[in-house]
Amino acid sequence: MNKKTYNVIDLFCGCGGLSLGFEQAGYNVLLGIDMWQDALETYKHNHKNGATLCADLSKISGEEVDREIKFQRVDVIIGGPPCQGFSVAGKRLVDDERNSLYKSFVRMVEYFSPKAFVLENVPNILSIGGGMVRESIIHDFQKLGYNVVTKVLLASDYGVPQNRRRAIFVGLKDGAFDFDIPKVEHKVTTAEALSDLPEGSQSYKSGYECAPQSEFQIIMRRNSKGVMNHEVTIHNAQTKEIIAMVPDGGNYKDLPLHLRETRKVHIAWTRLNSQKPSITIDTGHRHHFHYKWNRVPTVRESARIQSFPDDFEFLCSRTSQYKQVGNAVPPLMAKAIAEQLKIILSCQESK
Numbered sequence: 001m002n003k004k005t006y007n008v009i010d011l012f013c014g015c016g017g018l019s020l021g022f023e024q025a026g027y028n029v030l031l032g033i034d035m036w037q038d039a040l041e042t043y044k045h046n047h048k049n050g051a052t053l054c055a056d057l058s059k060i061s062g063e064e065v066d067r068e069i070k071f072q073r074v075d076v077i078i079g080g081p082p083c084q085g086f087s088v089a090g091k092r093l094v095d096d097e098r099n100s101l102y103k104s105f106v107r108m109v110e111y112f113s114p115k116a117f118v119l120e121n122v123p124n125i126l127s128i129g130g131g132m133v134r135e136s137i138i139h140d141f142q143k144l145g146y147n148v149v150t151k152v153l154l155a156s157d158y159g160v161p162q163n164r165r166r167a168i169f170v171g172l173k174d175g176a177f178d179f180d181i182p183k184v185e186h187k188v189t190t191a192e193a194l195s196d197l198p199e200g201s202q203s204y205k206s207g208y209e210c211a212p213q214s215e216f217q218i219i220m221r222r223n224s225k226g227v228m229n230h231e232v233t234i235h236n237a238q239t240k241e242i243i244a245m246v247p248d249g250g251n252y253k254d255l256p257l258h259l260r261e262t263r264k265v266h267i268a269w270t271r272l273n274s275q276k277p278s279i280t281i282d283t284g285h286r287h288h289f290h291y292k293w294n295r296v297p298t299v300r301e302s303a304r305i306q307s308f309p310d311d312f313e314f315l316c317s318r319t320s321q322y323k324q325v326g327n328a329v330p331p332l333m334a335k336a337i338a339e340q341l342k343i344i345l346s347c348q349e350s351k
């Protein structure tokens, strides 16, 4: 294994799921940049280095970021710029001004000229316009001298108890490369992720009520000094009665006809399936319920589903915490990406 430490900056870092995975893989994350103060509070509180910059990335220059990190070397740039501005009209790519965020990622790669970058995004970025957006992104980085590989990753293939899909663009300055990350043999189920957490709220940092019941729980609890962010949402009596009719892994189709339409979205009244990885968790819309309890998952349970360890504490309001968790890249998936990248960087350097 490569012993060299690579310096990283994380653009659009949120609370730092992507950063955490890179840290777990032994990278040195110098700085996280975002414009959302709540997420940065959480980021600062949980990352070894903890340096953050609250800034609008469409406005800030490479020089300003460089000053912030005291002109240290940047080996890898990571981040997930919101890319809502990409669309295609006929055979033409529409250059929307909302793409300034994507362009700021490109601008930072141009300025710092890192050995590698990882840009993560929604999977359909690869298929819009029959792949035109994908090609255009690759082209932008090729112009800067990078070889680029794209992949769609399924988080449950990397030890995350969730079937979340994300696209990544991995760029490398020198040489062609493949980016096939080894997958885990066993997919962690929702029950393996959550079964040791109680039905009711737990007072802050109080001890666990039972021993860990799975390998995953052992890993999640490793550095924990007690349970945090496990406050349950109190639903009204009608909501509790309705969700009680939905079995483990079921959804609105399990309800009597007159109740099916009580919520107008098809994912409403979904119960997680205890025997499978979870469906993709959202940012707190309250449509997905615990596989066993008649309530939505707590912030801690959502964090477990994202593979945040129990010593990672989410700060600010509960609504904000759900959003921070739901927005994040699952740390264990980020760790798998980071480890694979390290192998490639180390091979390159030994040539």
Ligand SMILES: C[S@@+](CC[C@H](N)C(=O)[O-])C[C@H]1O[C@@H](n2cnc3c(N)ncnc32)[C@H](O)[C@@H]1O
Pocket: 012, 013, 014, 015, 016, 017, 018, 019, 033, 034, 035, 036, 039, 055, 056, 057, 058, 079, 080, 082, 101, 327, 328, 329, 330
């Ligand atoms: C999907 S989230 C990032 C999640 C993060 N990668 C993680 O793993 O936790 C996208 C982030 O982009 C940030 N963002 C959006 N527009 C921005 C801008 N103009 N400048 C800086 N950050 C911005 C949001 O505040 C949000 O935290």
